[in-house]
Amino acid sequence: MSVQTEPRASREIGNARKRKEDRRLITGRTRWTDNLVLPGMLHLAMVRSPFAHAKILSVDVEQAKAAPGVVQVITGADVADVQGALPCAWPITADQKAPDHPAIAVDRVAFSGEVVAVVVAASAAQARDAAELVDVDYEQLPAALDLKKARADEALAHPDLGTNTSAVWQFDSAQAGTGGDVDELIAAARVDGVVVEREFRNQRLIPSFMEPRSTVVDPTGEQFVMWSSTQVPHILRLMLATTLGVSESKVRVIAPDVGGGFGGKLQVTPEEVITFLAARRTGRPCKYTETRSESLLAAHHGRDQWQKLTLAADKDGTVRALKVDITADMGAYLGLVTAGTPILGAFMYNSIYTFDAYQFTCTNVFTNKTWTDAYRGAGRPEATFAIERMMDELAVELGREPMELRQQNWIRHEQFPFTSVCGLEYDSGNYEAATARAMELFDYDGLRREQTERRERGDSVQLGIGISTFTEMCGIAPSRMLGELNYGAGGWEHADVRMLATGKVEVVTGSSAHGQGHETAWSQLVADKLGVAFEDVEVLHGDTQIAPKGLDTYGSRSLVVGGQAVVRAADKVIEKAKPIAAHLLEAAADDLEFTDGRFAVRGAGEGGKSVSMGEVALATFAAHDLPEGIEPSLDSAATFDPVNFSFPHGTHLCAVEVDTETGQVSMRRYVCVDDVGTIVNPLIVEGQIHGGLAQGIAQALWEEAVFDDQGTLVSGSFVDYTLPTAADTISFVTDNTVTPATTNDIGAKGVGEAGCIASTPAVVNSVIDAVRHLGVNDIQMPCTPQRVWTAIRTAGRTTADPTTPESTSHFDPDQPNQDPPGPGDHTGVDDQKGTGA
Amino acid sequence: MTRINVKVDGVDHTDEVEPRMLLVHYLREQVGRTGTVVGCDTSNCGACTVHLDGRSVKSCNVLAVQADGHEVTTIEGIADGDRLHAMQQAFHDCHALQCGYCTPGMIMQSIDLLNDNPNPSEDEIRHGLEGNLCRCTGYHNIVKAVQQAAGAGVGGGGGR
Numbered sequence: 001m002s003v004q005t006e007p008r009a010s011r012e013i014g015n016a017r018k019r020k021e022d023r024r025l026i027t028g029r030t031r032w033t034d035n036l037v038l039p040g041m042l043h044l045a046m047v048r049s050p051f052a053h054a055k056i057l058s059v060d061v062e063q064a065k066a067a068p069g070v071v072q073v074i075t076g077a078d079v080a081d082v083q084g085a086l087p088c089a090w091p092i093t094a095d096q097k098a099p100d101h102p103a104i105a106v107d108r109v110a111f112s113g114e115v116v117a118v119v120v121a122a123s124a125a126q127a128r129d130a131a132e133l134v135d136v137d138y139e140q141l142p143a144a145l146d147l148k149k150a151r152a153d154e155a156l157a158h159p160d161l162g163t164n165t166s167a168v169w170q171f172d173s174a175q176a177g178t179g180g181d182v183d184e185l186i187a188a189a190r191v192d193g194v195v196v197e198r199e200f201r202n203q204r205l206i207p208s209f210m211e212p213r214s215t216v217v218d219p220t221g222e223q224f225v226m227w228s229s230t231q232v233p234h235i236l237r238l239m240l241a242t243t244l245g246v247s248e249s250k251v252r253v254i255a256p257d258v259g260g261g262f263g264g265k266l267q268v269t270p271e272e273v274i275t276f277l278a279a280r281r282t283g284r285p286c287k288y289t290e291t292r293s294e295s296l297l298a299a300h301h302g303r304d305q306w307q308k309l310t311l312a313a314d315k316d317g318t319v320r321a322l323k324v325d326i327t328a329d330m331g332a333y334l335g336l337v338t339a340g341t342p343i344l345g346a347f348m349y350n351s352i353y354t355f356d357a358y359q360f361t362c363t364n365v366f367t368n369k370t371w372t373d374a375y376r377g378a379g380r381p382e383a384t385f386a387i388e389r390m391m392d393e394l395a396v397e398l399g400r401e402p403m404e405l406r407q408q409n410w411i412r413h414e415q416f417p418f419t420s421v422c423g424l425e426y427d428s429g430n431y432e433a434a435t436a437r438a439m440e441l442f443d444y445d446g447l448r449r450e451q452t453e454r455r456e457r458g459d460s461v462q463l464g465i466g467i468s469t470f471t472e473m474c475g476i477a478p479s480r481m482l483g484e485l486n487y488g489a490g491g492w493e494h495a496d497v498r499m500l501a502t503g504k505v506e507v508v509t510g511s512s513a514h515g516q517g518h519e520t521a522w523s524q525l526v527a528d529k530l531g532v533a534f535e536d537v538e539v540l541h542g543d544t545q546i547a548p549k550g551l552d553t554y555g556s557r558s559l560v561v562g563g564q565a566v567v568r569a570a571d572k573v574i575e576k577a578k579p580i581a582a583h584l585l586e587a588a589a590d591d592l593e594f595t596d597g598r599f600a601v602r603g604a605g606e607g608g609k610s611v612s613m614g615e616v617a618l619a620t621f622a623a624h625d626l627p628e629g630i631e632p633s634l635d636s637a638a639t640f641d642p643v644n645f646s647f648p649h650g651t652h653l654c655a656v657e658v659d660t661e662t663g664q665v666s667m668r669r670y671v672c673v674d675d676v677g678t679i680v681n682p683l684i685v686e687g688q689i690h691g692g693l694a695q696g697i698a699q700a701l702w703e704e705a706v707f708d709d710q711g712t713l714v715s716g717s718f719v720d721y722t723l724p725t726a727a728d729t730i731s732f733v734t735d736n737t738v739t740p741a742t743t744n745d746i747g748a749k750g751v752g753e754a755g756c757i758a759s760t761p762a763v764v765n766s767v768i769d770a771v772r773h774l775g776v777n778d779i780q781m782p783c784t785p786q787r788v789w790t791a792i793r794t795a796g797r798t799t800a801d802p803t804t805p806e807s808t809s810h811f812d813p814d815q816p817n818q819d820p821p822g823p824g825d826h827t828g829v830d831d832q833k834g835t836g837a
Numbered sequence: 838m839t840r841i842n843v844k845v846d847g848v849d850h851t852d853e854v855e856p857r858m859l860l861v862h863y864l865r866e867q868v869g870r871t872g873t874v875v876g877c878d879t880s881n882c883g884a885c886t887v888h889l890d891g892r893s894v895k896s897c898n899v900l901a902v903q904a905d906g907h908e909v910t911t912i913e914g915i916a917d918g919d920r921l922h923a924m925q926q927a928f929h930d931c932h933a934l935q936c937g938y939c940t941p942g943m944i945m946q947s948i949d950l951l952n953d954n955p956n957p958s959e960d961e962i963r964h965g966l967e968g969n970l971c972r973c974t975g976y977h978n979i980v981k982a983v984q985q986a987a988g989a990g991v992g993g994g995g996g997r
Contacts, residue, residue, distance in 0.1 A: 018929055025937030026925040027942065028872015037869035114924075125855075209970045210876050210884060210938040259874075259938030260972050292877035515973050681935030683932045687974060691935060692977030718881035718970065726966040726976040731959065820853035 012524035012534060013746070018685040019520045020539075024257070031256040033214035033229045034289045042071055043217070044278055044288035045115040045127035046271070047134045048298065049109035051159065052145065052711025054138035055109050059117055063816035064133040069126030071282055073134065074118040079277055084243040086333070087164055087268055089235075090340035092364070096167040099158040101333040103270040105276070109138070110157060110332035111368050112299035112711050120286065122279050143368040143711045147306060147329045150367045157332060166242035166330055166364040167339060168410055173347050173358045176781070178423035180357035189312035193320070196311045196393050201780050202382045204304035204329065204705040206296050207375045211259020211513075213270050213299060214289040217279035224279065227254045227271055231261040232552040233512055235336070235489070237544045239268040240276060255542040255783075258514035262695070263374030264299055265338050265514065266554045266818025271298075296716050298559035300319045301373020301705050304329035305342060307386045309349075316327045317398050319409045321357040324349045324386070331371035337378070339364055340817075342489060344379030344473075344555075347422035351387045352471045352649060353409040353432055358421040368711050373448050374554060376695055377757040380472045384723065388468045388761035389778075396772065402765075403435070403444070403451040406469050413478055417742075424473065426647045428739040431469060434673045440650040441733050442671040449656050455773055458736030461657050463668070468652040468762035474750035475743070492641035495558070495565035496548035497526065497573050499634040501621035503614025505530060507569075510550015512542045513561035516752065518558060522566055524680055525746070528670035529570040530613050531597020556648070556750030557682065563743040565640040572636030577616045582636075583627040584611050584619055637740050646741045648749040650674035653763040658770035663789025665701055665767055671733040673675035678740045678747030687750050689734050692755020698724045700763035702782050771795075841905040845870060846914025854901045860894075861885040863901035864911060872913040872941050876970070883969030886942035886949075887911045893949035895942075895968070912941035915948070923989045924948050924982070931980035937974035944971050947983045951992025958982070 023029050059075040076083075086101040105116050121127035144150040144157040149166045157164050171494040173179030189195045215228040224246065230236050233253040241248035258265065271288050279286040279295065290299070312321040328342040346360045348544045360550055377384075391409075395402040397607035411418045413430040420426060421711045439445075444465070451463040476482075479490030496508040507522050523537040539548050553562075574594050582589040593602045600610035616634070619625070623632035660795045679685050702722045706714045715721040740747025761780070768776060774797030840854040845868050852867050864870040866877070869949065873896060876884030885896040888910040896909075897920045915922040924944050927933070934940040950957065950965035957965060963976070971979060986992075 019932065021937070022929045022934060025914055026912075026921065026928050027936055028870070030937060031870070032871070032874060032938070034874075035865075067991050208972055210936065210970065211874070212876070258936065260936040262972070292879065292882070359945065361873065399856065428897075517935070672932065687932050687935055687978060690975035690977040691973045695972070700914040717879045718877045719879050723970050724976075725968075726980065728977050729963075731977055731980065813966050 004338060009668065011789045012077055012528040013678065013680050015524060015680055015681065017524055017534060018683065019244045019517045021517060021519050026654065029364065032211060032259060033227045033256055036216050036227055036287070036566055038216065038218055038285040041285040041287055042120050042278070043124040043127045043284060044073045044275060044286055045131040046115045046123070046294065047119070047131050048294070049105065049112055049114045049116055049135065051109060051138055053113045053141040053143040054109050055135040055141060056105060056109065057139055058115060060135040061117060063135070064119055064130040067126065067130035067133055068276060069122035070119060070130045071122065072120040072278070074104065074120065074281065075743055076102060076104040076279060078117065079104055080716055081246070082107045083273060083277060084245065086270060086273065086544065087239045087336060087634055088334035089338060090337045091486060092169045092339045092343055093167040094406050095656055096339060097335045098166060099173070100509065101274040101411050103423060104410060108812065111370055112713060113370060115274065118274055118278060120282060124289070135395065144707065145707060145711050147304065147327055147367060151363060157368045164366045164644060166334065166366055167342055168363050170361045172361065173421050177357065177413055177485070179421040180321070180829050182359040183322045183324045184358040185357045186310055186312040186323060189320060193393065194313045194397055196390060196397055198309055198390060198393055198778070200307045200386055200491065201391060202303050202305040202307060202385060203699070203781050204707050205302045205375055205699055205703055206266025207262040207299070207302055208721065208723055209262055209264050211262030212290045212292055213265065213269065213271065216285060216287045217275045218285040218686050219279045219283055221253065224276065225252045225254065226272070226276060227256055229258045229265060230255050231258065231265040231512060231514055231554055233542055233544055234271065234550040234552055236268055240273070241371060243268070244276065246542050252545045255512050259263065261514045262376040263302060263554060266374045267300055293717055296721055297713050298370060300335050300373035301331065301370050302372055303382060304486050305382055309386055311390050312336040312393060317400055317405050317408050319353050319355055322350055322355050324360045326362040328362055329372055330364050330366050330534060331369045331370045332366065335373040336372050338373045338775055339380045340485065341374055343383065344484065345376050345383035346379070347420070348383035348473060349387050350421050351384065352411055352469060354411055355421045369707055370713065376692065377753045378555070380753065381696065381757045384468065384470045384472070384757050385761045388765065391590055392467070392765045392768070393777070398482050404465050406467065407435070410469065415494050425644060426471070426643060427742040429647060429649050429675060430737060430739050431649060431651070433593050433737045434649065435469060435651040435676050437735055437737060438623055438653050438673040442653040442669065443674070443737060444653065447669070461659050461769040464656050464766040465660060465771055466654040466762040466764065466766025467820070468758045468765065470652070470758040471649035472753060472757050473645040473647055474556035474753060475560030476557045477645060488621055489551065490641065491529045491551065491561065492639050493551055493562040494567045494629045494637065494639045495562065496635065496637045497566065497569040498597050499613070499617040499620070501618055503532065503536065503617050505532055507537060507539045507566055509539060509541045509562055509566060510547055510552065511558040512550065513558070514553065515686070516553065516558060516683065521559060521680050522563065523685060525563055525566055525571055529567060531571065532613060532641045535668045546578060556752040559746065559748045560744055560750045561640060562644055563748065564745055565638050567745050568638035568640055569636045572638060572670055573634050576634045576636060578614060579627050579630055581616050582613050584616065585609050585727070587681055594641065642743055644743045646677065646749040648676045648751065648754050650673065650754060650758055652758040652762040654766040656766045656768060656770060658767060658788060660771065660774070660792055663785035663787070663792065664784055665785070665788060667730045670730060672755070673735045673737060674751070675737045675739055675749070676751040676754060677749035678738060680737060680746065680748065683734070686734055690749045691733055691754040692726055692731055692753060693759045696756040696759030697729070697763050700783060701780055702728065704782050751803055839902050840901055843904045844908040845913055856900070856902055858901045860899040860901050860904050860909070861896035864896060869960050870911050870913055873911045874938060874941060876938065881970065882939070883946060884939050884942040886945040886969065887944060888949065893946050909968070912944060913991055925990045926985045927982040927986040927989065931978045931982040931985055933974060935979040939969060939971045943971060943979060948991060949984065950983065953994035956987055
């Protein structure tokens with residue numbers, strides 16, 4: 001497999017088309033769910049638990065019911081028999097334990113933020129005012145908060161389960177027959193090789209899509225129309241039907257313009273079910289739009305793992321075995337793919353390296369915190385972070401140059417297709433080419449020289465260089481493999497291509513975009529395929545009545561799976577058009593060729609007769625003169641189920657400056673060269689990489705969901721959950737090498753998650769590289785100035801750095817008007833302090 | 838209820854509002870200008886940025902009654918018919934938006950930034966947009982768009 005350098009063969013694929021989606025977004029004519037107003041519409045406000053774990057003793061709604069504008073107040077008890085349980089689509093083991101997951105808590109709350117009552121009122125303000133009047137009496141229960149303590153069952157998140165362990169899932173290469181015995185090779189390396197053992201914390205993050213979630217449900221007679229800011233309208237429709245016992249055919253779900261998702265809107269939420277129930281109970285359209293604080297508190301979180309790794313290598317640096325032991329925080333419940341999210345990383349810790357043996361064990365643990373689920377990369381960023389940190393640690397252990405050590409161990413380009421130690425077949429790639437380009441753009445050698453100079457002169461600002469050579473598995477996913485992993489659905493995608501009488505084309509796709517630019521990219525695919533103008537293609541999506549079949553958008557799957565479905569449907573249109581074109585040309589169908597949108601007799605030359613796709617479409621519409629037995633339609637559908645995952649890869653290089661006196665980290669340079677296969681639209685690909693980088697860098701440096709020792713989310717607003725701003729980030733240098741994927745006709749591999757997966761370890765490696773000479777070998781993410789400064793000050797000691805105290809330091813118990821820490825009712829203590837002062 | 842007179846995107850409005858009503862809610866719920874959106878509840882994200890008498894404000898941080906007697910311009914009021922404002926055009930040209938939710942506020946803030954400083958450095962652009970959060974673009978192309986708009990004369994009088 002070599003790097004593709006020949007010019008593109010088509011007009012649209014590879015063309016940096018500006019997006020069709022933009023106009024309504026830049027002029028404010030967008031249809032966000034919260035913009036919808038229906039006649040007689042009611043508004044919902046949620047009453048949420050302030051406690052992480054408590055019994056609900058009583059819910060007094062009388063005052064709220066009497067408040068102006070209030071139509072209903074709904075408690076868990078009111079809907080206990082009809083609300084069903086929110087779905088977990090991925091039970092990872094047969095003996096997986098999980099509590100029921102009610103939309104409205106009935107007798108117990110298991111995390112702070114859980115809904116205990118719902119006010120339905122004439123206006124949003126009235127609903128929110130009345131929600132303040134609902135009086136809930138709780139009896140607090142011991143809460144499982146710290147992940148490691150929870151794994152040891154110190155307190156139980158769900159006492160009825162008898163344990164916090166939901167499931168233990170293992171992959172072992174010896175058992176699977178895909179590699180050797182990991183323990184044997186580690187034991188051998190302890191005698192005659194090198195063994196590196198590390199434990200990393202992959203902190204809890206909050207997806208933080210910019211559009212808060214919103215749902216409108218209109219009960220139109222016996223049907224229900226739901227608009228929701230979701231990534232997964234089709235899955236949502238199916239799950240509403242199964243959860244609430246309504247007929248799937250009576251539910252229409254529309255995802256209008258959706259303001260970002262990043263996995264955070266890959267969910268069937270309590271709020272969606274509640275809005276549905278409220279509309280059914282009142283018989284009127286109902287809307288719920290969350291506040292940002294509610295979103296951060298109760299929309300699912302991501303990551304949150306402790307990762308223990310043991311890597312065995314020969315003394316010459318050849319890697320042999322990797323053993324991974326993950327403790328994954330589920331939070332309080334299993335959402336749609338909560339349990340499977342860490343498993344999506346199971347086959348990726350070995351990454352691009354040729355290990356002989358591999359074992360991955362994941363223990364899923366409940367705590368009394370917001371539940372976790374998919375967040376950009378879902379399992380694969382965790383894997384990439386851990387292995388890329390380990391490769392740096394191995395390099396240090398051996399005194400080797402970290403890039404050169406990676407090169408020694410990665411799959412060489414001539415080895416593709418390559419079967420990994422997990423049994424996955426990596427179809428294509430060229431790590432050497434991507435790395436060479438990245439090193440050149442980065443001026444790797446120059447920065448290494450500068451680093452040496454700064455070290456030598458003892459500069460207080462040190463330079464660090466971090467590497468991440470990564471791959472991921474995406475294009476989720478072959479249905480057969482999802483079945484083997486016990487996932488509840490398949491991984492296919494559907495498309496229809498419809499030829500209109502005027503030669504315009506409608507493309508219906510099951511992919512449901514929320515910022516990715518599908519309308520533009522799909523238009524490019526079809527324009528090339530059918531030889532029509534880019535402008536003449538209309539892409540329809542995001543409404544189960546318009547696009548009735550689909551599995552939606554996540555896991556970098558849209559172009560690879562959904563785009564391929566579009567291509568196949570377009571192929572079928574050409575096949576259906578061919579006999580009609582032959583009839584019009586008075587030729588044999590077998591003699592025709594289709595190029596640039598025209599059918600012509602093969603070899604007839606420029607003067608030969610030809611007919612365009614548009615002319616065939618019109619003739620088909622009129623149907624006055626069609627060949628015998630041909631149906632008057634060119635419209636075609638295709639459902640594509642991939643045979644394999646796709647494996648984008650890339651080399652990311654980061655340079656940071658670390659002020660050793662303050663711990664401040666400043667980005668100096670970021671270069672990445674990604675191989676995402678054939679690129680349909682370079683503008684969109686570049687944009688996806690940029691955004692992914694910012695999110696991955698944010699995990700390394702800035703973001704963390706922090707709970708206090710009461711289980712209250714401390715980083716519950718954008719004041720404390722610190723998304724990067726324009727001033728925190730830099731302009732990135734991005735480029736691509738291309739080895740086409742072999743598992744779809746487009747050659748695309750997927751790009752949505754690449755930047756986010758690859759960047760985190762590159763940044764952390766660079767921060768540690770800057771201060772390694774001071775004795776630092778790990779800094780827990782996010783690498784805040786305080787943590788970096790502390791690491792430098794305590795260098796040489798391995799620091800377990802608990803996140804909670806520093807993050808809650810602004811709640812100082814000795815200051816007035818501060819709640820002192822401690823369980824139970826604290827008003828008395830506070831009062832005493834107040835009077836004493 | 839309090840009566841207010843506000844000119845929104847060139848149209849005079851007289852409305853009765855609750856004194857506690859935020860300008861953004863007034864714009865969205867009473868005037869029907871839903872192009873301006875709410876992204877947070879702590880004045881951090883800037884998605885609701887509009888112009889009040891030509892200067893950018895976060896409309897979640899202004900009461901509707903404070904706009905009484907003033908002129909508000911939203912994202913829906915800056916294009917000239919079908920002709921986009923140069924900043925809108927720059928966002929489109931540079932792929933400075935993906936999901937588009939932050940975009941109305943980002944565009945309004947970017948115009949204000951150039952009104953203040955028609956020829957900003959990259960660093961000045963980045964700091965000028967610090968109060969507006971974007972989760973999709975990593976800001977890379979937003980910075981490029983502001984640079985393009987500056988080149989087209991936005992802020993220097995040639996913006997349209």
